[in-house]
Amino acid sequence: MRAVRRIASTFAAHLVAGLLVSGGALAQPEIALVERQSLSGPELGAPVASSHRLHLTVVNIEGSGWTRERALGALREAASILGQCSVAVAGAQWLTLSAPSRYLDFSTPVARELARLHPVARPAIYLVRDTRNRPAFDAEAIGRANSRTRPELADTVWITAATRDAGVVLAHELAHVLMDSGEHSDEAGNLMRDETTAGSTTLSEAQCARLRETGSAHGLLQR
Ligand SMILES: [Zn+2]
Numbered sequence: 001m002r003a004v005r006r007i008a009s010t011f012a013a014h015l016v017a018g019l020l021v022s023g024g025a026l027a028q029p030e031i032a033l034v035e036r037q038s039l040s041g042p043e044l045g046a047p048v049a050s051s052h053r054l055h056l057t058v059v060n061i062e063g064s065g066w067t068r069e070r071a072l073g074a075l076r077e078a079a080s081i082l083g084q085c086s087v088a089v090a091g092a093q094w095l096t097l098s099a100p101s102r103y104l105d106f107s108t109p110v111a112r113e114l115a116r117l118h119p120v121a122r123p124a125i126y127l128v129r130d131t132r133n134r135p136a137f138d139a140e141a142i143g144r145a146n147s148r149t150r151p152e153l154a155d156t157v158w159i160t161a162a163t164r165d166a167g168v169v170l171a172h173e174l175a176h177v178l179m180d181s182g183e184h185s186d187e188a189g190n191l192m193r194d195e196t197t198a199g200s201t202t203l204s205e206a207q208c209a210r211l212r213e214t215g216s217a218h219g220l221l222q223r
Contacts, residue, residue: 031103031118034062035096041088045076050088052212052221054178057124061114062098065161066127074159077167078174081191081201085208087178087221095120106140106158107132108150115152122155123177123220125170130160138163141176144218155220165198172196175203178215 039058058075060066071094079089097103103114106128114126131137139159147154157173159166172191176182185192189202203211215221 031097031099031114033095033118034098035094037094039072039075039092039094041090043072044079044089044092046079046088046090047083049086050083051086052216052223053088053090054082054123054174054215054221055090055121056092057120057122058092058094058127059118059120059124060094060096060127061104061129062096063101063104064127064129068094070166071127074166074170078171081168081171081203082174082211085203085211087212087215090222093121104129105132106130106160108153111156111158112150112152115156123157123174124155125157125159125174128158128160130162131158139169139173141173141182143177143180143182145180146182155218165196168198168201169196171201175207175211178211178218178220179207180214180218181210 056075058071060068060071075089075092082089097118099114103110106126110132111126131140133140139157141157142150142153142155144154155177157170157177159170159173163169168191175191183192184194185204185207187193187202187204189200190207191201191203192207193200212221216223
């Protein structure tokens, strides 16, 4: 399965390189997988008792400014926040990609290109340097409802290296993806407040139920 995925993406990269050659441009393998690691549930602090399991792909683009330690810290914090909904982050695939510098900053067209050239399992978190989208958000979540014009980006989160409280932000964006909703909450201390803060990490019963139901229906959560 892993080999097939790898071959498929290499093939896509070569296909594009081939098209560039026929167009007279210089052929360079543009995007390459330089590291793949499996992170286990216990490493991510998965709670023992949980009804739903979440497997993540984390894509770090070399030069993004993210370190593995920082990303792991954010993942653990996000896992502990989602744990209140009885969802365990049961494992993650950590992928490091080398890519030309234009892929380092999020923008919709560049992100679509990256996701198309190197497809990965979803939900996927992309660790990027910055954003060129305007308005500029530290992090963006793309579910099903807001990906109709950019289907390659369905079920992905893009988080910039400048993001503060990255664990809370990651949990917030993953909750958007799992609920397939851009809705925010006005409730004090709620994770889905418009402005994320370190102290706002609570999800209501209704939010948890929606997250589990929609996440399962979209194949993003397993029982
Ligand atoms: Zn939000």
